[in-house]
Structures are given as C-alpha cells and as structure tokens.
Amino acid sequence: MTDQNTNSAEFAEFEELSAGHAVRALSATEAQRFTELRVAHPEWEATARADATVAARLGEGVLPVEPPAAIRAQLLAQIAGSLQTTSQADDARADDIQTGGAASAAAPFSADAAAAPEEAHRRRSRRGRLFALAASLVLLGGIALGTVALTQYLTRPAAVVALDEVRAAPDAQSASVDAAGVAATAYWSAEKQKAVLVAEDLQPLSAQQSYELWFVREGVPISAGVFEVESGTTTALLDGDMHSGDVIAVTVEVAGGSPTGQPTSDPVIAIPTA
Incomplete structure (x- = not known):
C-alpha cells in the first residue's frame, strides 16, 4: 500500500x-x-x-x-x-x-x-x-x-499614404522611365488631385544638396518640393496640383531646393504623363 x-x-x-x-x-x-x-x-x-x-x-x-x-x-x-x-x-x-x-x-x-x-x-x-x-x-x-x-x-509616411490613395482611385494612371540605372514611376489621379513619384536605387546626396521635384508645364518648371532618398525605394509626394500633360521631373539642387525657384541643373528623371 x-x-x-x-x-x-x-x-x-x-x-x-x-x-x-x-x-x-x-x-x-x-x-x-x-x-x-x-x-x-x-x-x-x-x-x-x-x-x-x-x-x-x-x-x-x-x-x-x-x-x-x-x-x-x-x-x-x-x-x-x-x-x-x-x-x-x-x-x-x-x-x-x-x-x-x-x-x-x-x-x-x-x-x-x-x-x-x-x-x-x-x-x-x-x-x-x-x-x-x-x-x-x-x-x-x-x-x-x-x-x-x-x-x-x-505611422506610414504621407507619400506612402498618398500612393495608396492614388493607386486605388478609379482614374489612376502611371508612367515609367529608366534613367542612369534608376527605375522611376509616376502615379497620379485627377480625382485625388495628387501625384507621387516612386524611384528605385536613387543615390543619396551630400548634406549640401537636395533632390527637387518639378511639374514641367508647357516648358515652364513649377517647383513641387524637395525630398530625401530612402534606402532601396524612395516614395515622394509632389506638392501642388498636376495638370494633364505635365512632365514630372527631378533635379539636384542646393540643400532645401533651388534659391531662384528655377532648376539649376539638368533633370536626372523626367517622366512625360501625356
């Protein structure tokens, strides 16, 4: 027992x-x-x-x-x-x-x-x-x-949120180019009144320089803000309204953007949207 x-x-x-x-x-x-x-x-x-x-x-x-x-x-x-x-x-x-x-x-x-x-x-x-x-x-x-x-x-960046909105819009459009090893695509929607640039392998700049976005409308460049490069894929939201037929361009400017409001270098990216 x-x-x-x-x-x-x-x-x-x-x-x-x-x-x-x-x-x-x-x-x-x-x-x-x-x-x-x-x-x-x-x-x-x-x-x-x-x-x-x-x-x-x-x-x-x-x-x-x-x-x-x-x-x-x-x-x-x-x-x-x-x-x-x-x-x-x-x-x-x-x-x-x-x-x-x-x-x-x-x-x-x-x-x-x-x-x-x-x-x-x-x-x-x-x-x-x-x-x-x-x-x-x-x-x-x-x-x-x-x-x-x-x-x-x-906490997604505003550019990423805008990209999702543009892609989901019923009138969403896009155009792509390859330039100097950089694959870039512009997405835009007239309904959302937004345009977003997505670039692969865009090289970082020095602290004294910035990438600046432009709407080139009938040959006239209109600044759409500056942006910083992210590792791998860079997503940038353009400031201002895009018009039909605009060319979306990127130039290298002094830190903070062109002081004259006009590009000071040739575009490293230029995407026709017409």
Whole structure:
C-alpha cells in the first residue's frame, strides 16, 4: 500500500511538472526533477507528450513575436507561483490527513479514498490554470503583433499614404522611365488631385544638396518640393496640383531646393504623363 501511495504521489507530481514543462514554466530544479521522474517512469511518457501537444496547439496560427518583457515576466511569475502555491497546499493537506487519522479510521471510508476525487479535481484545475496562463502568453504575442502592425500602418509616411490613395482611385494612371540605372514611376489621379513619384536605387546626396521635384508645364518648371532618398525605394509626394500633360521631373539642387525657384541643373528623371 505504501508503494502504491508513493507511486500515486509521484505521478501527481509528474503531472504538474509535465504541464509546467510544456509551457516552459519550470525552474532549473523543477526541470531536473521532471527529467528524473520521466526517466524513472517511461510508462508516464504519454502524459508528457499529451501536455506538449496541448501547449503546441495553443500557438497554432500565431506568428512568433515577443510580447512586452514586463508583461511576459509577470505571466511567467504567475505560472511559477501557481506551482509553489499548489505544492504548499499539498503539504498542508497532507498534515491535515495525518493529524486526523484517528477520526478517519472510524469513518465508513478512508481519508485517502475521500480525498481521491478531490485530488483528481485539484490536479485537473491545476493543469488547466497552467495552460490558461500559457494561452495568455500566446494571446499576448498576437496582441503584440497586432499592435506593431497597427502602429506601422498609422505611422506610414504621407507619400506612402498618398500612393495608396492614388493607386486605388478609379482614374489612376502611371508612367515609367529608366534613367542612369534608376527605375522611376509616376502615379497620379485627377480625382485625388495628387501625384507621387516612386524611384528605385536613387543615390543619396551630400548634406549640401537636395533632390527637387518639378511639374514641367508647357516648358515652364513649377517647383513641387524637395525630398530625401530612402534606402532601396524612395516614395515622394509632389506638392501642388498636376495638370494633364505635365512632365514630372527631378533635379539636384542646393540643400532645401533651388534659391531662384528655377532648376539649376539638368533633370536626372523626367517622366512625360501625356
């Protein structure tokens, strides 16, 4: 009987450690104990595999992103605390059963038998709490991902927002050119009254220079603002209204744009829109 009780107690301990292991919530000491029990009782391996499967399913469909460190640490602390609280409750319950042995002997069933359903329920509740906390971590990761995506969307540059609007417009048009290794495309919409330039591999300038945009209308250049080069793809929104047939051009000027309001160099990009 003693061996049976010992075995039952070890299995209960193994179940709890298995759940903690599945959600990566064990301390180094607990992990070592779990390994010892796992080696000593290969017949319990099905429990460990089942717990690992449940934990893996919690993360299905959620990309692996790291939640905020403070909140993640708090949840893991709750998991660890749950392990400690349950262990303390077990010790207290064992003391109660031991001190109440005489009264229990007179009862129509033993204290161990009476405690069995309660013990099984406690273990199920314990494991359920662990997996619920693990699910919280997974959900937190999803929230973190959603927050990042939303932040990126809301903080898009004005030129990128305008490009999306122009492309979605029913009257959207575009024209492209290749010039000196730079692939450039102009997008415009009369309905949106916007024009956007997208250039690939445009070379950065020194701090003393700027790229300046122009609407060239019937041979007359009209400044449409300056812009900075971004790594890879540069998207620039032209200031002012575009007219049908305008040529969209880019020149290199002094920092901040041409001081005369007229181009001082030949265009490095010129895109006819007619």
